[in-house]
Amino acid sequence: MSRLRKDPRAERATKTVAEAGRRPRLDLGRREASPASGRPRRDPWREWAASLAGETVTGPERKRYDRSQRQMNRADAARFAKERQSLDATDISPGQPALRVVEAPAFAVFAVVEAAGGRLSRFDRQVLGAARLLADAGDGGGAVVAIVPESVEALGEAGADRVLALPGAATPAIRASMLRSAVEEHGPRHVILAEEGDSADIARRLAACLGEPLFADVEHLTARQAVRAIRGGRAEIGLAPPRLMTIGEDRAKPHEAVPCEARPLEDAAAARLDDPAILSVEIIPGDPAKLALSETDFVVSAGNGVNDFAAFRDLAAVMKATPGASRVVCDAGLMPRQAQVGASGTVLAADCYLALGISGAPQHLQGIAGCEHVIAVNTDLHAAMIERAGLAIVQDAQLVMPALLKLLQERGA
Helix, strand or coil: CEEEEEEEHHHHHHHEECCCCCCEECCCCCCCCEEEEEEEECCCCHHHHHHCCCCCCCCCCCCCCCCCCCCHHHHHHHHHHHHEEEEEECCCCCCCCCCCCCCCEEEEEEEEECCCCCCCCCCHHHHHHHHHHHHHCCCEEEEEEEEEECCCCCCCCCCCEEEEEEEEEHHHHHHHHHHHHHHHHCCCEEEEEEHHHHHHHHHHHHHHHHCCCEEEEEEEEECCEEEEEEEECECCCCECCCCCCCCCCCCCCCCCCCCCCCEEECCHHHHCCCCCEEEEEEECCCCCHHHCCCCCCEEEEECCCCCCCHHHHHHHHCCCCEECCHHHHHCCCCCCCCHECCCCEEEECCCCEEEEECCCCCHHHHHCCCEEEEEECCCCCCHHHHHCCCCCCCCCCCHHHHHHHHHHCCCCC
16 A cells, blocks of 8 residues: 555557657557655554544645535634634523624614504514614614514514513504604604505604605515516516615515514603594404404314314304305305315405314415414324424314313403
8 A cells, every 4th residue: 555656648648659650649558667656555454543542644736626615714714613603602592593683773674563452474574684784784883773562572583682661652643742752862864664554554643743854665675676567567666775664565575584682772752642533442352253364363164074063163262263265165165165165265364264074175275375374173194284383283173172161261251
């Protein structure tokens, strides 16, 4: 293993025959010895024995191509090793994610979210994601300030650096007035709201209070441009991200990187109410059994695996959910046609969907594509609804319904 390597170029030269008047040719039968390159071969056995003894065998390094583009020079390797040591020295308990902390933000981006029931909806996360995009523009020195009506969970995971609570705002007029005070106090670079429901109303009231233009229903947002449709959708207009804008649903991606600090802001300026027309507001919840499927947040549906529909209706009433059904059940006349869920019935946008004894036909799965959480009860482990569900119970729905009803009654639901 210690013999010298052969030089292929020298071997080719020794086998090349040059004749007068003819081009050079190779004579593969020639056996003349070619000079060696002088570089000894590696001895893997010697290196293995040296590694067992704790020794290091060094030899001449030859150049090679790094096709993976992962090789780094020594300066970069030393820098990365130093950064890794500093990260290892950080006191972070196992399982605890690192937090992104912005101590002195250069500017602020307000993200006004609804957060009904203290939970962020999918649209709320998209609004926070759009604000995160603008806060990270340029040098990334901005901070996202989440404007919430009450205490909300998982704001840091959604990308909020600061949290400003404006409690007691029951109407859009009061919320717009309180938001106006916060804008005048903190002076954010951008204010983003959802183009939906009360948020759209608040955005227009805020624009009137501040005397600033509103760039409504943004369809495409980047760090440098905001685009929306004009002239009935026949044309588009784009400009630099304005200060006050609303964004449509599914127009921005939610924040999925390192969680942020979500530090509460204190000493918010008091709201100036300009003679509100509504002095008191009482929110009266509707009867879930009478709500339309397209307007409710919680739907419990029965499929071919449900036989006791009296128990099914009792369970829906106790859970305060709107009853639904599959196409097979509605075709059999066991549930009204307006209760049918699916592409040929009603397409849902509920927060939670409980499917009892539904296998999951393609048209039914299309109808629940917009549901945030899906719970399935079915005896077939390989059913399409089980695969779609975030939580699955592999059991007969006829056995699950009375057990669940008994548990809810014991807890006084």
